[in-house]
Amino acid sequence: MAEGRHEETLDPWYDRVAEAMGVRTQDWNDVSYPGGLWGAACDHSGRTANPVPVAVDKDTCVNCNWMMAGCRFEAKKSLMFNYLPAALAHGATIRPLHEVQRVERTDDGGYRVHYDVIDEDDYRIRTDSGSIDAKIVVLAAGAGATPVILKRSEPDLGTMPNAVGRYFSGNGERLNTAVVDEDRVRDVLGLERDDERAYEAFQVGKGPCVANWDRLDAALPEYSRYSLEQLYFPPALGTILAQVPGAPAPSWFGADKKEMLRRWKSWLIVFTMSEDDNEGVFGAPPPTGNATRLSQQMLGRGTLSYRPTMNTLKGWAQSDAEVKEILEKDGIASVAPWTNDLVGAYTVHPLASCRIGDDPHTSALDDRHELRGHPGIFVTDGSAVPGALTVNPAMTIAALAERSVPGIVDAARERGVDVTYGAPAPDGATSGRGGVLKLVGQRT
Amino acid sequence: MPQGIPDADSVETRTLEAFADTILPGARRTPDDTAIAGRSHDAGAVEAGALELLRTPATGVTSGLGEFVGLLNDHARHHADLCALPLTEEEPPFVQLPFEERTALVRALTSPGHPEKEFWVMLSLFCNMAYDSAAHMSTPVAIANGHPGLTAMGFAAPDPDGLLRFKEYSYGRPLARLHPDTTSSGSPA
Numbered sequence: 001m002a003e004g005r006h007e008e009t010l011d012p013w014y015d016r017v018a019e020a021m022g023v024r025t026q027d028w029n030d031v032s033y034p035g036g037l038w039g040a041a042c043d044h045s046g047r048t049a050n051p052v053p054v055a056v057d058k059d060t061c062v063n064c065n066w067m068m069a070g071c072r073f074e075a076k077k078s079l080m081f082n083y084l085p086a087a088l089a090h091g092a093t094i095r096p097l098h099e100v101q102r103v104e105r106t107d108d109g110g111y112r113v114h115y116d117v118i119d120e121d122d123y124r125i126r127t128d129s130g131s132i133d134a135k136i137v138v139l140a141a142g143a144g145a146t147p148v149i150l151k152r153s154e155p156d157l158g159t160m161p162n163a164v165g166r167y168f169s170g171n172g173e174r175l176n177t178a179v180v181d182e183d184r185v186r187d188v189l190g191l192e193r194d195d196e197r198a199y200e201a202f203q204v205g206k207g208p209c210v211a212n213w214d215r216l217d218a219a220l221p222e223y224s225r226y227s228l229e230q231l232y233f234p235p236a237l238g239t240i241l242a243q244v245p246g247a248p249a250p251s252w253f254g255a256d257k258k259e260m261l262r263r264w265k266s267w268l269i270v271f272t273m274s275e276d277d278n279e280g281v282f283g284a285p286p287p288t289g290n291a292t293r294l295s296q297q298m299l300g301r302g303t304l305s306y307r308p309t310m311n312t313l314k315g316w317a318q319s320d321a322e323v324k325e326i327l328e329k330d331g332i333a334s335v336a337p338w339t340n341d342l343v344g345a346y347t348v349h350p351l352a353s354c355r356i357g358d359d360p361h362t363s364a365l366d367d368r369h370e371l372r373g374h375p376g377i378f379v380t381d382g383s384a385v386p387g388a389l390t391v392n393p394a395m396t397i398a399a400l401a402e403r404s405v406p407g408i409v410d411a412a413r414e415r416g417v418d419v420t421y422g423a424p425a426p427d428g429a430t431s432g433r434g435g436v437l438k439l440v441g442q443r444t
Numbered sequence: 445m446p447q448g449i450p451d452a453d454s455v456e457t458r459t460l461e462a463f464a465d466t467i468l469p470g471a472r473r474t475p476d477d478t479a480i481a482g483r484s485h486d487a488g489a490v491e492a493g494a495l496e497l498l499r500t501p502a503t504g505v506t507s508g509l510g511e512f513v514g515l516l517n518d519h520a521r522h523h524a525d526l527c528a529l530p531l532t533e534e535e536p537p538f539v540q541l542p543f544e545e546r547t548a549l550v551r552a553l554t555s556p557g558h559p560e561k562e563f564w565v566m567l568s569l570f571c572n573m574a575y576d577s578a579a580h581m582s583t584p585v586a587i588a589n590g591h592p593g594l595t596a597m598g599f600a601a602p603d604p605d606g607l608l609r610f611k612e613y614s615y616g617r618p619l620a621r622l623h624p625d626t627t628s629s630g631s632p633a
Contacts, residue, residue: 023629025629028615028617029616029617031615032613032614033613033614036614036615039619039620040619040620043619048623049619049620050623050630050632053629053630053631062609062610063609063610064608124504193615194612203600204612204613205613213625214623216632236572236577236579239572240572240573253467253550253568253572254466254547255469255483257468258468258484258575261593262596264576264599295502296503297502299566341556343565391632
């Protein structure tokens, strides 16, 4: 994204994804109170702020912010409502709760994919196992799991490219929590929900609504570019790492933290997406999955190590200082970054652990997303993205995946699979297809 | 008002309660409550259900609680030695530490580089979640029952059908200038 040439090349693919998923720009009437507060604070300090495009149906969204694992109201346009039903309509079979463990080569030049079936409530329990034979394999287990599957497959498949399980990027992510002064929000920013409340609305909304993009200028020095986005995390995930503004660190627990929780309605989370050094490296794969599961679903111990370099730390410090400058101006709020002491660095957008590139030493995939040295294995998830993007990577991950599909179709046809490229968007729209068919024509 | 009765018999219960009370402190349930240090005027992690959550097998920590308690009391004994604090046989060592020393020990155990850090962070996480998420029960039930953490935080109550909705959600007016390089689809150029 930071380099214009790449974005220009990807533009038709972004359009195809936007059409497929129903990504729409929000206007200020759609923006939640926390997004509005962040926009007003940016404006107050002389900065710009934008409502962000999202794949949310604003007519059915109830702004409950309860979307971490889907949406009860079907307003969040997850893959359940576009790509997956379209795949079913084209004859695909979906096997829920099948956790792929490894891939092996078959005598006829194809692949055998081995999986475990896990219990729907307790992911620590394996209920069955099996395998599927395939002429080609498209891996999309995510940047935290795709390289683990490939490394576990090494005894059967042979040596993996050097970059499998290396160059992991956390998208330079960093979080700050502000506790706002309700009176100052009213007096300084002129915001009011009603006669009684200026804000008290941390829980209200639909995840990210407003972002500051003033530091995205490609001409700025590397590691000093980032976006600052208002965001919501539910309690637990969104509270444990928050530190008490002004208190001596560590302050993630204790009496002061409890008082901070008492003001939870007046919280505002600001999310930094910056540039890192692709410094993450995976260790030897665990026995199954991508982590040794501790709790029945969420918590596990993986083998990824990520020691932020001075470049990454510098970007975080710079963005922390800017968030503080914006939100503490004229006493609007008090701000502190989340602690990295408990779980190390954290990210919600893991990337680059099996990436595309030109250099065979530093990229696991060629420009067609095919795993180097292993023809017929393709990777199309966030692990294929080369590095931190300074913005939410979802659109870029999907655009790169769309861009890889014509090549995957070619590979399938070469192996006798009767498929063609050029399906319309899942809802039948065709303008996105029109935009990319021209490019596909150029490459074949 | 404080709820519940301190368990005078179980070393495990009292030690874990003292740990949970160090993470998010509460008010003493009775005048002779020793597990809760009494550093807050209302309910903390213990009354929010920390032990109930820790004893829920889904957490993955339940089977190790006995070992955690033994380790924590060993650390507390060592910490008391370093601070020249006399200990008696009447209470588990961690429970005998004053609140500031409980806090100092938990800080040490959860600091980067401590060999057992992962375990103590897990234990802390679930104590926190008992209070701020009521993870051991359904959210609508927790709110209806006046769960102390969710109530103190002001977590919004769901509609009668159990689903949360916010009918008012936006200031409804432009609040900032847009970035000059915004594409027609609303993304950064």
